[in-house]
Amino acid sequence: MGEPLATLRIDSRFRGPPRSGNGGYVCGRLAEFIQGDCRVRLLRPPPLDRELTVVADENGASLMDGEQVIAQARPQALELTLPAPVSLAEARALSPHFRGFEAHAFHSCFVCGPERAAGDGLRIFPGATDDGSRVASPWRPDSRLAGADGLVRSRYVWAALDCPSGWAYLHPGGRVAVLGQFAAHIETPIPVEEDLVVIGWLIDDAGRKHHCGSALFSADGEPLAWAAATWFDVDLENFAA
Structure with missing residues (x-):
């Protein structure tokens, strides 16, 4: 393993x-810690509220908890075909039908947890379109998220x-999934205090792995950022409180 670059802490809020x-x-x-687009692979659940180390290696950067590798980032261009955007009005109409309001394995999740208050969590609640091809939610990032x-x-x-x-695919049989690999591309800077739309869609299933896409659009349908994710089915008891 190479040279330490920095230490970071994942606060329990996140x-x-x-x-x-x-x-x-x-x-x-x-x-x-990577210039340009990259792909990040999560190897272990990222621990909360303790000091972690970011280390440079010959292929990119790794997040370490002592001697354990938590995640690895590697430079990689992201190629992804985006579906048609969902309008802001439709996203607002779909969001109240978010499946997580009825059953949610991680109800205090920073991004989609219904228990998180406005200004604390992102409160992104994507509901499914009528044809089931996408999920969509409005999002208005507040100024506290700005650099x-x-x-x-x-x-x-x-x-x-x-x-x-x-949330772009169902979680059958009482099982849930966690993120295993993620690659993202930010096409243009994202403004705060503006209405945006986030969508997600299923690309394909491969056993316990689910390949999905997501994208962030402006209110007038301009793509601002997008991502490709691989989710893995897990036993909830291994991730519960």
Whole structure:
């Protein structure tokens, strides 16, 4: 393993499951150490509220918890065909039908947890379109998500693109899934305090693996960022509080 680049801490506010970090947020934090697009692979649940180390290696960067590798980031261009956007009006109409309002394995998730208050969680609640091909939610990032340039920090864009892809497919048999691999591309800076639309869609299933896409659009349908995710079915008891 190479030279330490920095230390970082995943505050419990940014959890997905109760005892580990939201996958998209953690991937976004590690991606900040890579120039350009990258793919992040999560090898272990990211621990909360303790110091982790980002280490440079010959292929990119790794997030370490002592000697354990938590995640690896590798430069990689993202090629993804986007479906048609969902209008802001339709996203607003779909969001109240979010399946997570009825049953949610991780109800305090930073991104899609119904228990999170406005200004604390992102409160992205994607509901399914009539044909079931996509899920969509409105999102209005507030100024607390901005960096020094006044734009949404990339880690929050990665987070916003995470959960909508997971909600793009059903979780049969009482099983749930967690993010295993994530690649994102931010096409243009994301403004705060503007109405946006996040969508997710299923690309294909391969046993316990689910390949999904997600995208962030402006209110007038301009694509701003997009991502490709691989989700893995897991036993809930391994991730519960």
